[in-house]
Amino acid sequence: MKIHDVVIIGGGIIGTSIAREMSRYRIKIALMEKEEELAFGVSKSNSGIIHPGTQNDPSSLKGKLCVRGNAMVREISKELGIDLKEVGELIIAFSEEEKTRLLALKKDADILGVPGTSIVDNVWLKKNEPNLNEAAVAALYAPTAGIISPYRYVYDLAENAACNGVEINVDTEVLDIVRNSKKRDKYRFEIVTSKGTFRANYIINAAGLFADEIASMVGIEDIKISPRKGEEFILDKKKEHLTEHLLFPLPSKKSKGILVTRTSDGNPMIGPTAVDIDDKYDISTSDEGFEEVIRSAQRLMPSINEGDIISYFAGLRPACGDDFIIRYEDDLPGFINVAGIQSPGLTAAPAVAEMVLNILKTKGFRPMRKLFFHKHRKRTIHLFDVTFKETKRLIEKDSEYGDIVCRCEMVSAKEIRDAIKRGASTMDGIKFRTRAQAGRCHGSFCTCRLLEILKEETKKSATDITKRGPGSEIVKGVKGE
Amino acid sequence: MNERDLVIVGGGPAGMAAAISAYENGIRDILVLERDQFLGGILNQCIHTGFGLEYFDEVLTGPEYADRFEKKIRGISGIEIRLRSFVVDLTENKVITYLMPGKIETVKARALIMATGCREKTREMVHIAGTRPAGIFSAGLAQKLINIEGLLPGKEIVIVGSGDIGLIMARRFILEGAKVKAVIEVQNESRGLLRNMIQCIEDFEVPIYFRHKVSKIIGRDRVEKVEIAELDGGPGGKIISKKVIECDTVLMSVGLIPENELIEMAGVRLDKNTNSPISDETNKTSIPGLFVCGNAFKVYDIVDTVSKDSVEAGRMAAKHLGIKDEG
Numbered sequence: 132m133k134i135h136d137v138v139i140i141g142g143g144i145i146g147t148s149i150a151r152e153m154s155r156y157r158i159k160i161a162l163m164e165k166e167e168e169l170a171f172g173v174s175k176s177n178s179g180i181i182h183p184g185t186q187n188d189p190s191s192l193k194g195k196l197c198v199r200g201n202a203m204v205r206e207i208s209k210e211l212g213i214d215l216k217e218v219g220e221l222i223i224a225f226s227e228e229e230k231t232r233l234l235a236l237k238k239d240a241d242i243l244g245v246p247g248t249s250i251v252d253n254v255w256l257k258k259n260e261p262n263l264n265e266a267a268v269a270a271l272y273a274p275t276a277g278i279i280s281p282y283r284y285v286y287d288l289a290e291n292a293a294c295n296g297v298e299i300n301v302d303t304e305v306l307d308i309v310r311n312s313k314k315r316d317k318y319r320f321e322i323v324t325s326k327g328t329f330r331a332n333y334i335i336n337a338a339g340l341f342a343d344e345i346a347s348m349v350g351i352e353d354i355k356i357s358p359r360k361g362e363e364f365i366l367d368k369k370k371e372h373l374t375e376h377l378l379f380p381l382p383s384k385k386s387k388g389i390l391v392t393r394t395s396d397g398n399p400m401i402g403p404t405a406v407d408i409d410d411k412y413d414i415s416t417s418d419e420g421f422e423e424v425i426r427s428a429q430r431l432m433p434s435i436n437e438g439d440i441i442s443y444f445a446g447l448r449p450a451c452g453d454d455f456i457i458r459y460e461d462d463l464p465g466f467i468n469v470a471g472i473q474s475p476g477l478t479a480a481p482a483v484a485e486m487v488l489n490i491l492k493t494k495g496f497r498p499m500r501k502l503f504f505h506k507h508r509k510r511t512i513h514l515f516d517v518t519f520k521e522t523k524r525l526i527e528k529d530s531e532y533g534d535i536v537c538r539c540e541m542v543s544a545k546e547i548r549d550a551i552k553r554g555a556s557t558m559d560g561i562k563f564r565t566r567a568q569a570g571r572c573h574g575s576f577c578t579c580r581l582l583e584i585l586k587e588e589t590k591k592s593a594t595d596i597t598k599r600g601p602g603s604e605i606v607k608g609v610k611g612e
Numbered sequence: 613m614n615e616r617d618l619v620i621v622g623g624g625p626a627g628m629a630a631a632i633s634a635y636e637n638g639i640r641d642i643l644v645l646e647r648d649q650f651l652g653g654i655l656n657q658c659i660h661t662g663f664g665l666e667y668f669d670e671v672l673t674g675p676e677y678a679d680r681f682e683k684k685i686r687g688i689s690g691i692e693i694r695l696r697s698f699v700v701d702l703t704e705n706k707v708i709t710y711l712m713p714g715k716i717e718t719v720k721a722r723a724l725i726m727a728t729g730c731r732e733k734t735r736e737m738v739h740i741a742g743t744r745p746a747g748i749f750s751a752g753l754a755q756k757l758i759n760i761e762g763l764l765p766g767k768e769i770v771i772v773g774s775g776d777i778g779l780i781m782a783r784r785f786i787l788e789g790a791k792v793k794a795v796i797e798v799q800n801e802s803r804g805l806l807r808n809m810i811q812c813i814e815d816f817e818v819p820i821y822f823r824h825k826v827s828k829i830i831g832r833d834r835v836e837k838v839e840i841a842e843l844d845g846g847p848g849g850k851i852i853s854k855k856v857i858e859c860d861t862v863l864m865s866v867g868l869i870p871e872n873e874l875i876e877m878a879g880v881r882l883d884k885n886t887n888s889p890i891s892d893e894t895n896k897t898s899i900p901g902l903f904v905c906g907n908a909f910k911v912y913d914i915v916d917t918v919s920k921d922s923v924e925a926g927r928m929a930a931k932h933l934g935i936k937d938e939g
């Protein structure tokens with residue numbers, strides 16, 4: 132009978148960060164993800180910002196973990212070959228009253244230890260952010276704000292964790308958790324999943340929007356996740372140089388407001404809204420959200436044009452009160468909840484992982500470090516971020532780099548095949564890993580080729596290929612049948 | 613660096629007509645770059661008839677029309693054709709970089725004709741709210757899936773917009789046994805050709821809703837339904853009523869955009885609304901010796917006019933190179 136030391140529930144940024152952190156030790160770890168691929172939950176649809184830690188209550192857990200996570204991700208991104216761009220952020224004040232609030236924000240940031248913040252005036256702004264609304268009077272500048280591709284971050288963490296022995300199970304939904312009452316068996320929990328039963332001594336609940344349902348399986352009823360929807364709108368890459376920095380208005384109680392940012396792939400992005408909803412599956416966008424985002428973004432940057440929008444999506448923040456809940460359940464030894472990881476969860480993730488491990492260590496968990504931990508991962512190759520000289524070298528090495536599949540984002544057949552070998556099994560999985568279908572034509576050009584390659588690599592038939600898992604098959608049948 | 617008298621990017625009807633005409637006007641060193649493994653461009657997937665009435669005075673299918681040009685171009689030894697050659701970069705000095713399986717090449721063109729065609733507008737460009745499930749296709753992609761790949765994208769279809777590709781696809785889906793539940797057009801009348809309205813919509817009694825827009829797409833994993841809204845007086849009008857139609861597929865046929873990212877890279881000024889080069893004469897751009905023809909210059913209704921105008925592009929290139937008109 133196989134017993135895992137640790138079972139992690141949830142394959143988002145939190146679960147995979149914990150998995151990778153724990154894979155430094157000589158323990159058996161399994162991660163369970165109900166979706167067809169990792170990062171198909173909240174971690175795929177967010178702003179992708181590595182926040183510096185401003186806009187947080189200095190006494191909050193999320194504020195502290197954000198600042199710590201921001202420092203840690205620099206090292207991690209180097210080790211794993213993830214593109215992290217440090218671009219800096221500006222929180223913009225449009226009046227003297229708002230400027231006073233900037234000073235208060237700066238004070239909070241100083242208490243939290245956010246490095247290098249300063250107040251800049253409108254002369255500075257005109258010079259350094261020429262497209263900004265001229266009515267801006269001042270801004271709080273935080274140089275440590277960065278941008279990252281959230282899903283590639285998850286995939287790279289998971290790949291490295293797997294290389295260090297973590298068992299990653301996708302398409303594996305946790306259905307129930309049973310406490311082991313048989314004294315002679317040396318495990319605490321039975322985890323019933325759609326792929327059979329697992330046994331473990333420690334369970335880490337990192338199930339995002341569904342963390343309350345997992346907690347409830349073991350009788351913990353004080354966690355209630357309330358989804359808060361955020362709609363985001365992506366602009367054409369042609370507008371890449373719209374802004375130098377990430378632009379924020381002053382925050383409200385509910386959110387950081389509607390931002391003008393950029394994805395790590397170079398598309399400007401505006402949003403998100405913040406609306407409390409009930410349905411954890413409702414990721415639709417709305418006309419109202421669109422209006423609100425455009426209007427608010429144009430206040431920061433009047434030249435933003437709705438005609439430049441090439442894509443949009445919504446994500447749900449898994450909120451549970453105002454702060455993160457990271458808690459060892461003393462009444463249920465071995466169970467730890469990591470819930471309510473709303474923004475800035477993407478940033479805080481490595482610090483969350485560190486904290487989880489430290490909590491476990493105070494609770495008698497004493498794993499031994501591995502002699503060899505593979506901390507490095509070979510950087511994934513993307514033609515869109517190498518020079519033509521490098522492209523030439525790659526094509527000479529493997530001719531398939533010269534076979535372009537996605538015209539808008541310049542993705543070759545070789546990159547697609549690599550993505551599939553690294554775990555992509557759906558059209559969305561390919562998109563997140565390679566950017567094929569993520570450009571202005573939305574896959575009109577490359578869908579047929581992608582189906583073809585997926586068929587070849589996975590030995591599936593065309594009718595079984597899905598956008599993001601069962602029920603989302605791309606085509607409904609074969610002609611003439 | 614390798615230098616050529618004339619380089620043509622795109623081997624669709626526009627590129628082929630321009631190449632033949634350039635040769636006939638005296639250019640002897642011509643290179644055609646086509647990213648696909650075939651010549652013919654979008655015509656390869658248009659297996660319906662309705663091509664060539666003006667140019668050949670005959671009714672042909674898309675592939676038959678393309679074949680006439682292909683036969684001719686293949687017979688001219690001064691025209692070198694390179695397939696699976698994907699142009700990825702273009703400079704103001706007409707230096708072209710292209711990728712092929714196993715190779716990356718650069719070539720400098722003394723004269724350049726861009727015949728890169730167009731792409732379809734997407735759901736995102738017309739801002740339809742709702743979810744983003746499987747089952748949303750551009751009409752051209754659906755056409756390719758059925759006609760080239762032999763796959764059926766869906767069984768209950770709602771078509772957004774009444775462009776020609778959408779109309780033709782309505783008939784195509786019906787002939788494949790699928791049900792076309794509605795065509796939704798925001799204007800007062802169809803944008804497509806009259807003959808397509810009659811042969812593809814009226815003859816098959818497909819319901820068409822004018823002055824309506826799709827206001828929402830509904831469905832978690834796959835499209836389940838769309839919400840449509842009737843607009844008072846058409847585009848921009850107030851919403852008078854709403855209604856839900858069940859379907860598993862949404863086809864977008866809301867217009868085409870010239871594919872001009874390469875010439876934009878080179879510094880050619882484009883019209884912000886149409887993505888066509890800003891120009892006072894067909895085929896010309898703001899860069900001397902750089903011509904654009906076919907759907908890349910502007911969106912044409914029928915291919916016959918594409919061929920005719922592209923012949924002009926070939927002549928202009930010869931003139932640019934200082935070649936005397938021989939006949």
Ligand SMILES: Cc1cc2nc3c(=O)[nH]c(=O)nc-3n(C[C@H](O)[C@H](O)[C@H](O)COP(=O)(O)OP(=O)(O)OC[C@H]3O[C@@H](n4cnc5c(N)ncnc54)[C@H](O)[C@@H]3O)c2cc1C
Pocket residue numbers: 140141142143144145146163164165166169170171172173174175176177178179180181182303304305306337338339340341342345359360361362363403445446447448449472473474475476477478479
């Ligand atoms: C609009 C928006 C913008 C944001 N912007 C930022 C930002 O710029 N910067 C930042 O730092 N943070 C941002 N955030 C927050 C950040 O995205 C989240 O904090 C983070 O992604 C949460 O990660 P997670 O791993 O906890 O959740 P998830 O990614 O949702 O992972 C949980 C996983 O658990 C799986 N799961 C659930 N139930 C089960 C089960 N029963 N069995 C197996 N698996 C299960 C789910 O499928 C899911 O994949 C934003 C959030 C939103 C919504």
Ligand SMILES: Cc1cc2nc3c(=O)[nH]c(=O)nc-3n(C[C@H](O)[C@H](O)[C@H](O)COP(=O)(O)OP(=O)(O)OC[C@H]3O[C@@H](n4cnc5c(N)ncnc54)[C@H](O)[C@@H]3O)c2cc1C
Pocket residue numbers: 621622623624625626627645646647648651652653654655658661662663664697698699700727728729730752755776777780871874905906907908912913914915916918
């Ligand atoms: C569904 C449909 C139905 C139609 N029905 C009719 C009809 O009934 N009658 C009629 O007369 N007309 C019809 N048309 C219109 C006609 O097909 C087009 O006007 C014509 O094909 C346009 O020719 P083109 O050469 O400009 O573009 P395309 O045919 O699109 O050719 C462009 C070529 O350029 C290549 N290319 C693009 N970018 C690059 C690059 N970077 N590097 C290398 N190569 C590149 C492409 O691969 C393609 O081969 C229809 C069109 C469609 C889509």
